[in-house]
């Protein structure tokens with residue numbers, strides 16, 4: 001089946017190099033690894049991408065499933081020769097069915113949930129998650145809390161967002177952002193400028209922004225109780241304009 005997911009071609013190819021810079025100091029990988037160890041597994045990551053978070057968990061021998069709707073992202077992960085403790089599934093998080101399998105922990109790191117732009121899709125994903133959690137199992141995810149000053153800008157002109165070194169030379173990503181406030185959807189248009197001609201081109205992603213209490217109500221409506229809500233991966237108290245990190249369980 002083909003899923004309408006834009007993490008294809010250049011976005012997938014450049015994902016690790018750019019996010020080593022953008023996400024390098026975020027401690028998100030350590031946060032999810034700690035939860036995975038606590039759970040004992042098995043762990044299911046939705047939107048696992050290139051395995052930035054999941055690969056270190058699987059390398060500890062914890063049984064893992066990584067699910068993603070982008071074949072190109074999964075191909076990057078496969079090229080890293082994951083251990084046998086990691087199984088990969090090409091599927092959409094709003095419609096997956098892994099049969100009778102149940103997980104002690106289901107994670108959705110680095111804003112992958114924000115790619116679900118509409119409430120029915122978000123609820124469908126949360127229903128799939130509930131069905132796949134083992135008794136006592138937990139859901140952990142993070143989204144960004146929008147900065148109020150940014151929300152006032154419907155359009156932001158293109159600007160250099162990040163520079164990285166790749167084996168093929170220097171790579172730059174230039175971003176142009178537009179916001180549809182009525183839908184709470186941000187469109188990110190990326191232009192890749194690189195030394196290698198095959199690395200140059202464009203990509204586009206859309207992200208739904210969630211306000212804190214909206215996310216709390218959404219989870220409650222889907223039958224989850226929030227166990228912890230943090231403002232960062234070091235478990236600091238929640239504050240506006242940063243990360244919203246949630247750990248929840250059914251019930």
Ligand SMILES: C[S@@+](CC[C@H](N)C(=O)[O-])C[C@H]1O[C@@H](n2cnc3c(N)ncnc32)[C@H](O)[C@@H]1O
Pocket residue numbers: 005007046047048049050051052053067068069070073091092093094108109110111112115116
């Ligand atoms: C920002 S990346 C996060 C990747 C990884 N979790 C990490 O932290 O590096 C978002 C991932 O979600 C995937 N994705 C987007 N929409 C999806 C959907 N509806 N179902 C499954 N995966 C999806 C994308 O293909 C991409 O790999």
